[in-house]
Amino acid sequence: MGYLDQLRSRFRREHVSLDLDQIQALILRARPEPYVGLHAMLRVDEAAGGRDVIARIAQHVPSAQDWAQDRDAWVGVAISHAGLRALAVPEESLATFPLPFQQGMAARAEQLRDVGENAPETWEEVFGDDGCHVAVTIYAVGQPELRAAREQALATLDDAVGVTLLGVHEFGVDEEAANPFGYRDSIAQPTVAGSGVVPVPGQERAIAAGEFVLGEDSETGAPVAMPSPDILGRNGSFVVVRKYQSRVGAWNDFLRDSGSTVDEQDLLGAKMVGRWRSGAPLVLAPEADDPALGADPERNDDFGYADDAHGLACPYSAHSRRMNPRDGELTILTDVNLHRIIRRSSTFGPAWRRDLTAADDAAEDRGIFFIFISARAYDTIEFLQQEWINRGNFIDLGDERDPVVGVHEAPGNFTIPDEPVRRRVSGVSTFNRLRGGEYMFMPSLPALEWIGRAGWLEQHAPSTSTA
Structure with a gap:
């Protein structure tokens, strides 16, 4: 079908x-x-x-x-x-x-x-x-x-x-x-x-x-x-x-600098996004990508964060968890249903390739029109930009910003909960540059x-x- x-x-x-x-x-x-x-x-x-x-x-x-x-x-x-x-x-x-x-x-x-x-x-x-x-x-x-x-x-x-x-x-x-x-x-x-x-x-x-x-x-x-x-x-x-102009080569370079193997790089990327490239959510596929799960609309969104309260599967600061905390517990209480949006984003430019580097970003125009619809659109985008994207107080992470769409005027950090101690990856930059709106x-x-x-x-x- x-x-x-x-x-x-x-x-x-x-x-x-x-x-x-x-x-x-x-x-x-x-x-x-x-x-x-x-x-x-x-x-x-x-x-x-x-x-x-x-x-x-x-x-x-x-x-x-x-x-x-x-x-x-x-x-x-x-x-x-x-x-x-x-x-x-x-x-x-x-x-x-x-x-x-x-x-x-x-x-x-x-x-x-x-x-x-x-x-x-x-x-x-x-x-x-x-x-x-x-x-x-x-x-x-x-x-x-x-x-x-x-x-x-x-x-x-x-x-x-x-x-x-x-x-x-x-x-x-x-x-x-x-x-x-x-x-x-x-x-x-x-x-x-x-x-x-x-x-x-x-x-x-x-x-x-x-x-x-x-x-x-x-x-x-x-x-x-x-x-x-x-x-x-x-x-x-x-x-x-x-x-947004997407700096895909810079993203690839960051993953390569932070992981010694392709598997480590792909896992870090999934931790930052909250899903694997197939769309499989980390909560349901914490160890490896599951393309069949990612492609199945009956299963790929059937999850919550209540059973991942410590963020061991999907970090609190992952992009998708920030933008839709679902049933997760937030430090600053928010009615997430008041910030739901209908997304109509559109991707442009050549498809992603693993061999791209930062040097390629200026030569190939890639990006995304982030488009969403809501009766509260302007209150919602300004709330998202101020609180969920460019701050981390609502998840007890201070000024840590969204690793995918956050503005990083200086290299930022990304925190990965782990046992016995959490891991912090440094060097996060602005991977999506705003070109207008x-x-x-x-x-x-x-x-x-x-x-x-x-x-x-x-x-x-x-x-x-x-x-």
Whole structure:
């Protein structure tokens, strides 16, 4: 059974309570494996022309309603706050969005700990000066399907007026679905209550829909604050986009310097990630990789950390354990369900190779677009960056940072619990360098149509009635 077939087999129409026909498919529908795709970045130079482009692209954006239907490619659209303003959305509506979204990612560098080589002044030009107004993402099962979807969705730009295509970045991975470092990616995804999808083994329960879809009740029992008017905010969500350049050669060099054999190097890498390259979790495969386990969606996420309280199988500071502590005990108590995210990350560049060195990093462009969706996206990313990624107090490790995505202005450490005494590996550097990013809003399909036709003007249009 293929990956998309497995997803469709978990869908139960009788369990649906959300307005699937109004929600962009990309919010609730996982990408295929393998996958190819592209991110197109647009700037709106003239409001009417920009709205026309939004209206035409929106015709090619599928809804989550077709989860169980055959579809080989789909399109998603997200808009920044600067983009909404450039589209002439009224200021009274713009003011109802969360403050971080209004300010934009670059202005939130302090809260995000984007300093040093990750600071906004080092970012790629496309992410500077509020330039990225609209992001169009296409995922497809193969290159022919991607070409067809691209021709449909982006053909509108051929005769567009008032919109500039800033750039197109293609991405894709093979059936192993590996990230730039060669590890299977995006395994642990939350199940959204009311979406009709049955949780896989290892997922205790579905997460309240309002954690991901605006207008629905969240884990607190009430909806998260929603932009107004209702047609603009309801059934939309917020998106964090962060583009990283991955220093895969430097990662390989670090493992080689820290382990005398390939097995030792692979074990250290797994300890830092929390999973083996196949995706097999350390808690279930502590001694050696288990590719069959890693490839099995019924088993590869069916675990917790309660039975690994001392971190002997998976270290507390491992990337995957930091980003999803599950049932593990934390020094600083946190409701992990309030920080769950839907990940839509996309890997680009040549596949990982063991022979790569730091000297190769400048010659070959590899990386990942870290993309996630959440109704609390901005609070969540800033919390993650401040507490779980760039600090270690919540796991009694002081200032020890995430070994994979943490910012290490000076060489850092990685602690591996062991008996009779823990082991500390030094020399951890910034293996993923931030090249830019933005806070985005993913409107519902009715909201895209409302933006495209300037629906706010209709409220003030003079009546033509002759009654």
